[in-house]
Amino acid sequence: MxxxxxxxxxxxxxxxxxxxxxxxxxxxxxxxxxxxxxxxxxxxxxxxxxxxxxxxxxxxxxxxxxxxxxxxxxxxxxxxxxxxxxxxxxxxxxxxxxxxxxxxxxxxxxxxxxxxDFVIVGPSNDPANIWGLNNNTEIFKRIYESNNSIKFISRGDASGTHIKELELWRLAGLFIDENDIDWALDNQWYLETGSGMGETLTVASELNAYTLTDRGTWSFMKEGLSLNLLANGSELWHNPxxxxxxxxxxxxxxxxxxxxxxxxxxxxxxxxxxxxxxxxxxxxxxxxxxxxxxxxxxxxxxxxxxxxx
Known part of the structure; x- marks a missing residue:
């Protein structure tokens, strides 16, 4: 499905x-x-x-x-x-x-x-408390467990970044059923842009949310965003x-x-x-x-x- x-x-x-x-x-x-x-x-x-x-x-x-x-x-x-x-x-x-x-x-x-490599950026107050972590499972578990107080912005466009993001959730033992309407209604902390990395970073900044991004685009755009680099992840976040x-x-x-x-x-x-x-x-x-x-x-x-x- x-x-x-x-x-x-x-x-x-x-x-x-x-x-x-x-x-x-x-x-x-x-x-x-x-x-x-x-x-x-x-x-x-x-x-x-x-x-x-x-x-x-x-x-x-x-x-x-x-x-x-x-x-x-x-x-x-x-x-x-x-x-x-x-x-x-x-x-x-x-x-x-x-x-x-x-x-x-x-x-x-x-x-x-x-x-x-990929990085996770998010709000400066970091309500999920992931700053400085480099363990993939711990990072995504903390985001998931904080879903009543945060938002996570996914590209949702079948891009390499989107596919990597879904893989990292799975490796952390968490399942994101983005295409199931009932799941989406129950998990409105998880939002999709259906857009490229630049647009997704802009949305994350506007909503004070977390997102996964490649380091290059983040570095190029960060001066105009109200986000901070919070987690670098592990070797799983390598991006060839x-x-x-x-x-x-x-x-x-x-x-x-x-x-x-x-x-x-x-x-x-x-x-x-x-x-x-x-x-x-x-x-x-x-x-x-x-x-x-x-x-x-x-x-x-x-x-x-x-x-x-």
Whole structure:
């Protein structure tokens, strides 16, 4: 039931995204001269809301002479965009959904690109008393047990962050049946935005509530929010991002720009690209960490050959 409702949410989000995408980027399909050096990147809101992509793409444009059209949605919606032929590459952060996307044949040649972590932010008076904790079970139990005096804001959009949040509740032995109407009526402390990370942080700030966020978006937006970083969690809160090329063989009438997308990823995993990821600081703190070299020794030979490493 939960999986079916997640799929319905993804379908609604994707439909809205496609309408907006066609309205904004229609010229891409109708002007060959303008689209020759353009690729479409479907990615998470966290890479966009954090300012990282804007930082990287200034250099990408100069070095590769390509334009990247960014479609920033949740991971589930980003992968659906690619399934619909509306992206040449995806950068996402939910490995279970990534593996499904690849097993269906829509994506291939996945690369471990970078990582950061998730944090919980909330009101400065911290009624759930989670400040400084790093045990996942204790953190979520305290939030759950304080539900008569707090609110928790979930993205509720089948994004990588949303999927991670539900996983962390389960690992703490707690069940969030967000798609059951009776449960939702009995648990009005748990609210969903159905939106990206930036919008969800804004709602949490307005309601003086708790939420789970990636560190990058939090760092980029925190000055305008009335929230505090309260818990960093454990290694369970690790947040890896993968880059996946879209397989052109899945589409007959759509021009998937494999070579341009490949060159883009090669730039991201190059020494320059990885160093730039490491050099992106917000308020004096590094918020993303290059990850490609950490996985290079486990890369199969055929992948090494494909990426010409």
């Amino acid at each position: 939960v999986k079916r409702n997640l799929n319905i949410k993804i379908a609604i989000i994707v439909l809205i995204s496609i309408i907006l995408f066609l309205a904004l980027l229609g010229p891409y399909f109708f002007s060959n001269s303008e689209s020759i050096n353009r690729i479409r990147l479907a990615t998470t809101t966290s890479t966009d809301n954090s300012g990282l992509l804007e930082f990287l793409h200034k250099e990408v444009t100069k070095d590769l002479n390509i334009k990247i059209d960014v479609i920033a949605v949740g991971t589930g919606a980003a992968l659906q965009q690619a399934r619909s032929g509306l992206a040449d590459i995806v950068i996402v952060h939910a490995r279970s959904l990534e593996n499904q996307f690849i097993s269906e044949g829509y994506g291939f040649h996945r690369i471990d690109l970078m990582f950061n 991002y993968g880059a996946i090329l879209v397989n052109p063989d899945k589409f007959n009438s759509v021009n998937i720009k494999l070579n341009l997308a490949k060159n883009y990823v090669k730039w991201l995993i190059s020494t320059k690209g990885q160093n730039l990821i490491n050099s992106y600081f917000i308020s004096g703190k590094q918020v993303f960490f290059a990850d490609f070299l950490n996985h290079l020794d486990k890369m199969p030979e055929n992948e090494i050959d494909f990426w010409e490493i």
